[in-house]
Amino acid sequence: MRKPIVAANWKMNLTKKSAEDLIAKLNEFVYEDVEVIIMPPFTLLDMAASIADNRIKLGAQNCYYKKSGAFTGEISPDMLVDIGCKYVIVGHSERRHIFGNDLLRKKLAASKRAGLIPVYCIGETLDEKRKGKKESVLSEQLNIIDNLSMSLIVAYEPVWAIGTGVAAEVVTIRETIKLIRQKLREKGVKASVLYGGSVKPDNAKEIASETLIDGALVGGSGLNASSFLQIIDIFKEVRKC
Ligand code: PEP
Numbered sequence: 001m002r003k004p005i006v007a008a009n010w011k012m013n014l015t016k017k018s019a020e021d022l023i024a025k026l027n028e029f030v031y032e033d034v035e036v037i038i039m040p041p042f043t044l045l046d047m048a049a050s051i052a053d054n055r056i057k058l059g060a061q062n063c064y065y066k067k068s069g070a071f072t073g074e075i076s077p078d079m080l081v082d083i084g085c086k087y088v089i090v091g092h093s094e095r096r097h098i099f100g101n102d103l104l105r106k107k108l109a110a111s112k113r114a115g116l117i118p119v120y121c122i123g124e125t126l127d128e129k130r131k132g133k134k135e136s137v138l139s140e141q142l143n144i145i146d147n148l149s150m151s152l153i154v155a156y157e158p159v160w161a162i163g164t165g166v167a168a169e170v171v172t173i174r175e176t177i178k179l180i181r182q183k184l185r186e187k188g189v190k191a192s193v194l195y196g197g198s199v200k201p202d203n204a205k206e207i208a209s210e211t212l213i214d215g216a217l218v219g220g221s222g223l224n225a226s227s228f229l230q231i232i233d234i235f236k237e238v239r240k241c
Contacts, residue, residue, distance in 0.1 A: 004208065004235040005153065005192055005215030007037035007119060008222025009061060009089060010044075019044045023052050025225035031055040034236045035215070037087055037119075038222070042075055049084035059087030059119065062095060065106035067114075077114030090118040091141070093125075093159045105144045112150040119153045119217065120145065121196070122180070126160035135179060142183050152191040155217040156180055161197025163219060168197060170206050177212050201230040208238040 014022065019040060026038070031053070039059040040048050049058055064074035080088060088111050091104045104120075111118045122141040124134040138156075145152065156176055161168050168176075173195050184191055195207055196217030207213060215235065221227040 002192070002214060003033060003035050004239050005035040005037065005194060006228075006232045006235055007059065007087070007155075007194070007215070007217050008039060008228055009092070009196075009217060009219050010038065010040045010223060011061070011094070011219060012041055013223055014040065014044060016044065016047060019048065020051065022223070022225050023048060023056075026056060026229065027051075027053045029229050029232065031232075032236075033240065034232050036232055039087070039089060039119075045080070045085065046083050057086045058084050059089065060085050061089045061092065063088050063090075063107060063111060063116070065103060065110035067110075077111045077116050081114050081116060086117060087119055087153070088116045089155075090120050091144075092121045093123055093157060093162060096121070097125075097159075101141070101144065105148075108145060108148055108150070108152075112148065117151045117153060119155050119194070120191075121155045121157050121217070123157040123159050123162075123197070129158070129160060134176070138176070138180060139183060142180070142187070145189055146187055149189070152189060153194060153214075154180060154184070154191045155194040155196045157196035157217060163198070165198050165200075167199060167203050167207070168195070170210050173207065174210050174212055181212070199231060201227050201234070204231045204234040205238060208235045211239075 037057045037059045060080045063077045090107045124137045192214035194215045199216040199218045200221045
């Protein structure tokens, strides 16, 4: 069975001290059998790279698509690789809904060029779900990856489940991930597919037991060492069997 992936998107949270405390607790865990990724804000990446156990992989929450230049305030994929990142989130809904879709293809291509693995987030809003547009929305979001042959992680994150405390039902996740995998196959793209949206210790077992799901992208629960480690442990145990 493939190694499950459990990634924590810290969003715009934590200062140096609180992040050091969190990483110190994460460092005590035994990480075999699970690919664990932490995605701190840019300000904490360098510190995280220097103190995190090297079995914990580092990812950023965003990048620009240019290599370098006069782009005040932006960070390039090459800069992220330079400080030890292996992954980068592209298209998180909290950004997609503000900044639009147009740059995402360029960001994916630039990540590939630099050797980063994108965690490409897709998902429908509540309104799109209610109007029966889920499949067309996901298709459109996946069309961005056409002809991009690269290592990729796709995170299915229904927007209505993010930060609400209410995850999608496993049967819904399974059906949606089946659909996503079918579309990826049609495009000839090989990708791991994660679920994200209110994953917590309480629901992790049910989610981890669905083997079509390659892992979890965790927001809120990733800021608490005990919750995050419980989720990792659950994936580790469930997938061992
Ligand atoms: C996220 O924002 O990627 C996420 C999954 O958040 P949460 O787990 O808090 O819903």
